[in-house]
Amino acid sequence: MNVLARRAADLLGVSVAEARPMAGGDLSQCMRLRLEDGRVAVAKTGPAPPEEARMLAAIAATGAPAPAVLAVDATLLVLEALPDTGAGPGAEADLGRVVARLHAATGEGYGWHADYAFGPVAIANAWADDWPAFWGERRLLCHAGHLPAPLFRRVERLAGDLRSRLPERPRAALLHGDLWSGNVLTAGDRVSGLIDPACYYGHAEVDLAMLSLFGRPGPAFRIAYGPSEPGASERAPIYKLWPALVHRRLFGAGYDGMVEGCLEAAGV
Template sequence: MSAALARRAAALLGGDLAQTRTLPGGDLSECVLIRLADGREAVAKSGPAPRMEAAMLAAIAGSGAPAPAVLAVDDTVLVLERLSDAGAPAPAELGRAVARLHAVSGARYGWHADYAFGPVTIANAWSDDWPAFWAERRLLCHAGHVPGALMRRLEAVAADLKNRLPARPRPALLHGDLWGGNVLSDGVRVTGLIDPACYHGHAEVDCAMLALFGRPGPGFREAYGPPEPGEAERAAIYKLWPALVHLRLFGAGYRGMVEGLLEAAWV
């Protein structure tokens, strides 16, 4: 598949393929670095919805946050500018980048189309009720895909979200999968936010995701802005979504994470 992906990307760029190298990651899609005979380099990525991902990257770039330029796209391949990735960014730089992204507001919660992480559907139908959106599109959607005992606890969380989440937070533009591996940096500044799963929702969702596998450092919060009252109490509820996705995609090794977050949510 790597060779076919590289050849297709080169054809979309109108050049002759000279070299290709598989890039790390690629749990849900294949990603290769290509070099053309004329010296141009690009990153080629497979996936079920390249055009939608291209639109999401354009939305991120339109916010003023850094994102790779889309060089070419068709129904099977996304070709992106190659960006520097030389280490973690300065926390303040990341804070400023995420703040620019979240400064963009939508009229409602959701996105104009559903998306997916592999076999896990990301339902994005528009809603005016944020607790209902999170309950239906991010928690109850896992019924039939996780063990019954976990599902019953998720149902209890979902039933009480009207008391735990704000009814109408500002519908910020979210990256949707904002963890350290999806932040490219030259070691100081953020060069690109990649692999998005964008929609409009409570800005705290991205901030919670950033803290799921580690924290960006105190400079992040200083640059991003102060937390809203109650943010710490809501974090476990927002972290449940990516933890459940990991459980479904990668197996029982993530059950402990889900159970820990349910305990933190007092369920």
Template sequence: MSDLARHAAALLGAALAEVRPMPGGDLSHCLHLRLADGREAVAKTGPAPEAEARMLAALVAAGVPAPAVLAADGTVLVLERLPDAGGGSGAQADLGRVVARLHAATGERYGWQEDYAFGPVAIENAWSDDWPAFWAERRLLCHAGHLSTALIRRIERLAADLPNRLPRRPRPSLLHGDLWGGNVLVAGDRVAGLIDPACSHGHAEVDLAMLGLFGRPGPAFREAYGPPEPGEAERRPIYALWPALVHLRLFGAGYRGMVEGILEAAGV
């Protein structure tokens, strides 16, 4: 049994009965644990397990389904194991309700109480009262040292124009921050939990753009979530650019076409 599994079980004060690897993301290692006392749990690594625990607590405080944190320290996060049996016909509508509830929780400013990361890619979250400046500095220009000159020049042009393209003071909604299908656990017609958050407070459309980047929520999602704000379609590529840049940095040149296509859609 792995050191990770033994350490997680020790945090729970129990002996291990069984350990199984779980399919997970590219940036963390996940194990399904069965303990000698019959309990089940998920142990996972990550850039900052205790910070992720605080983000999951924020989701729960907002009334959003998420796994309960059973234990956390600097090396491992131990979570409740939630069902993920696949979605029924009502799952998209329930996701719309869940995300609307998430975005109804608001903060005072844009950002988060601490920085975070996607693996080696830093997520800078210092507080700001100016949303276009936050998005330009903390989500786009921060990649400058890691991109080609041609790409960064286009991003700089877009960033300079953000005061004309983004609302200055949208509602600072609680954002999941990495909202795609793989981070939504579904059982039947219900969302069992949102996992792997990278939370911050910002414009709700950030999560919606991410959700549409690798899939397309159906009309039942939008009907349950609520109508789009005026201009959402024009802002979508601006918000989708951040996760696309993260993927380019993490996984290489195969994502350059996505980044270039998003910049074209944004008109730069």
């Protein structure tokens, strides 16, 4: 039996009847397990499984769908397997409702209870009361030393101008933190689960910008979610820049075009 499956069986106290690797895990190992008691589960590694478990619990507490945590230790997370059969015609509207429900939960400041990571890229989440400072320091300037100097100088110029571009104290919404289509499970007209979070509290537009980084939800999403805030289109490239920078660090110079596109859209 696969080592991951064996460790999951030990955590659960149930034998594994079948284990199959799952596609899509660039930054972690992931296995789909059929347990001897008939349940189906997902076992995955990650940067901090106990923290991911807390994030999934926070999402579920809002009423948004998320997989239940079946077992967790310092290196492994075992989750219920949720249906993922594909999106029906009503799924976009349901995603709008789900994300609105998530964002209705608020924190007392910007950040999270612990730092996190995307693979080797650290995500600093220390609490702040000043949103432009949080975004500049924790999401943009943190890439110093990891980018070509001319590219980082443009990032630095943008970070220095955030007070004129971002609201000082937007409502501190609970963010998924990595909200792209691959982390949204659907079954017909319903969203069955939000997975692989990197949660923190911040401006709700961050998640909305991420949703449009590799595609764009249709009008049904926006109608169900609610209207845009004034100036959202000008802020979107600033918020897309962070995941673009993360992808550049993780996967190389092939993402320079995405980073430069965000900077150009932001007028830098």
